[in-house]
Amino acid sequence: MPKDYLKKILTAKVYDVAIESELQRAPHLTQRLNNQILLKREDNQPVFSFKLRGAYNKMAHLSKDELKRGVIAASAGNHAQGVALGAAKLGCKAIIVMPTTTPQVKIDAVKARGGESVQVVLHGESYSDAYEHALALEKKHRLSFVHPFDDPDVIAGQGTIAMEILQQHQGPLDAVFVAIGGGGLIAGVGAYIKAIRPEIKVIGVQTIDSDAMKRSLEARRRVELKDVGLFSDGTAVKLVGKETFRLCQDVVDEIITVDTDAICAAINDVFMDTRSILEPAGALAIAGLKAYVDREKVKDKTFVAIACGANMNFNRLRFVAERAEVGEAKEAVFAVTIPEERGSFKRFCEMLGQRNVTEFNYRIADAKEAHIFVGIATQKSSDSSQIAKSFTKAGFKTIDLTHDELSKSHLRHMVGGRSTLAHNELLYRFEFPERPGALMRFLTSMSPNWNISLFHYRNHGADYGRILVGIQVPDNDKKAFRSFLANLGYPHWDESQHPAYQLFLA
Structure with a gap:
């Protein structure tokens, strides 16, 4: 099956917009891990991400009539910028549907890449909402849909990364580590490597709270997650693609999961070696590589990690620096x-x-x-x-x-906040979308019989906020409270029995 993609990758049209990114030795990581560590610097692409490869390859293979009608995509991040740049290069119009929750800085970046060729449409509160609206517009205006991962031409475009790696390093290579969201990157990279040098391991990396591909491969069917963690927003995908799943069953050797702290430590590691700052998804492969070396206790091997993106909000660095110490x-x-x-x-x-x-x-x-x-x-x-x-x-x-997430995100900032008035208090952690009205939606959904007894929130410069809430709920209202949580739609965790909460705040 990987050989089916070999010709597609070899004939992919990416270099009108993409560069052949450097395969760079990471001296500090190499010394610390006692293995040769090479970084494939996709963060140095014109849009600071690998995504333009697949997006442009898809668009470049469209017919003249299809290009004349235009393309459409749904994205809140790197894929949107790739499509916008491709539209400007090919001279076609593009509609990019983004959730209303998308920060203005990302909307401006997409418009800047595409210029007058690109129209940004804001719709819905999530990527899923934007995606469904884009499909409706595709049919209405007879546009060509550019999927962020589940498309053979997109997969082939991402596969050119593997082609470059094997050209740039023709010596012994033990494994290539690849971040996984919907699976387009690892499907393309794995297809090429297994067709040319099948002895090289292809190891995927996901976050512990966004591991749809890992669960799908274990179940031998696509598994849709109810919620996904949002720290590594570039890989926060609830359901992987049909085609990417089909390929990954044949080309992925294993998938490693890592937590937020490990990603923050990996961002710091790459900064120490390159003085560049990766976004969380961009550092995911490095975090997985470190976890693999620690688990296997290997030495004197050669590993490649794809540094796949650097679209980092500056305000997030405070959080990254704070958590990197624990992750390291x-x-x-x-x-x-x-x-x-x-x-x-x-x-x-x-x-x-x-x-x-x-x-x-x-x-x-x-x-x-x-x-x-x-x-x-x-x-x-x-x-x-x-x-x-x-x-x-x-x-x-x-x-x-x-x-412990509760302690690191909230409790360390709240020690001493006891109150004798906080009876019948339930303690919950929530992840809120970072947008106007999110808190008001939360408050107006609550029963007037309930009282907020504790509230802690910190803005980390991300697209979402972490919030700790104490709510006083009478015993006869517990059923209504469970219904409130179910209808709210925000990821949440019950921390009422957390031992540290009982010590410091209860």
Whole structure:
């Protein structure tokens, strides 16, 4: 099956708009991981992403009549910019449907790429809404649809990346790591590699909360996710493509999943080696490569990771820097309970020895016990469990929060926020779309019998916000509250029994 795509990739029309991106050695990563690490720098493309390859190849294969009628696409990100650039190059008109939630900076970027050739239509609150509207406009105006991943010409365009890798590095190559959203990139890359050098492993990387392809391959059928994590927005796809799934069944050796902290650490790693800043999806392959090396304990191998995009909002860097320390195992976070008595605080500090304290939060709350939120600099991932054991052995009750989302995103900023008035409080984490009216929609959906008793929100410069809410709900309203959550449509997590919440806020 991969050979079916070999001719398509070899004859793909991408270089009118794309460059042959550099295959660059990453010296710091190479030294740290004891393997040769090469980065395929697709972040250096004219639109700072690989997406223009597939989009342009699809458009360049359209007939003159099809180009004259124009093209249409649905996208809120890199694919939209690729289609816009292709439309300007080919002199055809393009309609790009984007959700109403799309930040203005992305809308402006698409218009700038396409100029007068591109019309941006804002419709719906999600990509799915925009996609359905684009299909309706396609039929109405007899336009040609340029799919972001599930199209043979788009897949072939992305496959030219693999063609370049094998031309640029003709020596031993053990594995190529590829980010997966809908599957267009890995389908094209895998098809070429397995046709030419099948001994090279093709390893996909997804986030733990957007792993539709991994689940689909395991189930041997396409699995649609109910919700997807939004940090790596470029790979936040609920349902992979039919054609990409068909190909991936034959060309993907395995899929590794990583969390937000690992991605942030990978962004930092690439910055150290290149002084370039990748977007989360762009760093996904590097995070997966590191996880693979750690799992397999391999040395002296040669690996390629595709750095597939760099369309990063500057405001997100605060969050990335904050979480990279944990992702790189340079910080561990704990909730520690000590006796509220003279000398106990000093004894706890002596336990830290020469370790560097990165954060320390405390507020008096109880006559008998003190609860401390503390961050400690570490050298390796196993340090956190060892530190926790040493605290417990010394008589201090300890909870290791190093990998706990509630604590890292919210609780560390809220220590000391207790209230005797917060009875019947339910604690929930939500992800809200970052747009005007999102909070009002939340508030107006609530029953007037419920009271917000806690609210914490931080803007990370992303397309969504992380929010922690305490809601006081009478016992006889619990059924109505469950209905409220189901109808709201925002991803949410019940944190009411979270041990750190019980220590610091309940």
